[in-house]
Amino acid sequence: MLARAGDLSNALVVLPEMAESGFTNNPARVADGKSELFACAQSKKYGCYLQHGFAQARGDSFVNMVAIADPHGTIVARYAKTHLFSPTSEHAHYQAGDSVTVAKLALATSATHSEPAQKISNDDIAKVNPRRAVQSNDAVSVAPMICYDLRFPELWRHAALAGAELFTLSACWPAPRADHRRALCIARAIENQAVVVACNRVGNEPNTSYAGESFILSHTGQVLAVAGDKSEILTATIDMNEVRAWRAKFPALRDMRRELLGHCTIKDC
Known part of the structure; x- marks a missing residue:
């Protein structure tokens, strides 16, 4: 998938929640402890920052995790x-996190052109290259969130x-x-004066369909790029x-x- 994404040098690449397995209430089946190793190997291979979602063991329970390599x-x-997400009993199978992460990433300083969407895999992938007339050590402060967190604006405000x-x-x-997700993301971008990169899975499960429709929003809520309901790469x-x-x-x-x-x-990274 990443091999077909074009030049990823120092770009930020975002994958969906639990990108390896899809969402599951059986985390013991998929939490093999190798997810971070995979993320590290891929980010090094392609020279990018890679946000990867997975289930991870924590003590006697599990957490729904993203990590950035x-x-x-x-x-x-x-x-x-x-x-x-209590309606699907996620709380019965996972332990909730208790802090917000803000990571300073030395993202790309050179301009790149947006590329046409390409059908590549079973998940959407979103990529963003910040263009800045600043020195390379002027890092971009990035806060990762996961799915249901979107409905709690206080978290984003912090x-x-x-x-x-x-x-x-x-x-x-x-x-x-899907309409809720778009409306809430636009609100989060506007009220926090921040870029939002929203990556969503596509496809169908026995009882659930996923819309895809990944998008990238400006700090004023403008839609800069949007995907459809099929697997695409968005830049x-x-x-x-x-x-x-x-x-x-x-x-x-x-x-x-x-x-x-x-x-x-707040965890500063």
Whole structure:
């Protein structure tokens, strides 16, 4: 799949929630402990940042996890899903995470052109190359989220106030609620003045259909790129200077009364 994605040098590549297995309430069957090794091998091979979703053992339970591997093949960020989807009893099979992750990634500094979508596999894949007139050590602050987390804006607000300027959302979001996902992602982008890269799985399970429709949103909620309901690769070029300029011009985050928001543990990476 990644081999057909074009030049990935220092790009951020986002895969769906539980990309290896699809969502499951039988994590013991799929949590083999090798998922991070796979992510590291692929990120090093293609020279990219790779966000990969999987189930991982934690103590006597499991977590619904995403990890980001850097171009050197090293895990630089982990995030465990904090909001478990009770309608499908996810909470009975997984342990919820208890913190937000904000990772500083040295993403690509050179411009690339958006590429046409290509049908490549059973999952959507989203790729973003930030274009910035800044030095390469001026990292982009990225906050990974997972599926149901989208419905809890306080989580995103905490990450934004901790510096997040680009959010990723790995999901297995069912087709009947696809409109909710798009509307909520647009709201998260606008209210947090941040880019949103939302990657969703495609295909069908016995009782569930997945819409795909991965998309990349600007910091003002503009749809920069969107996929269909088949497997595709989606790319966009982002100018992070525009994000930062808008935040300086329209200071909604600075005007936020943080004391009304409560406490959240932030993991800086």
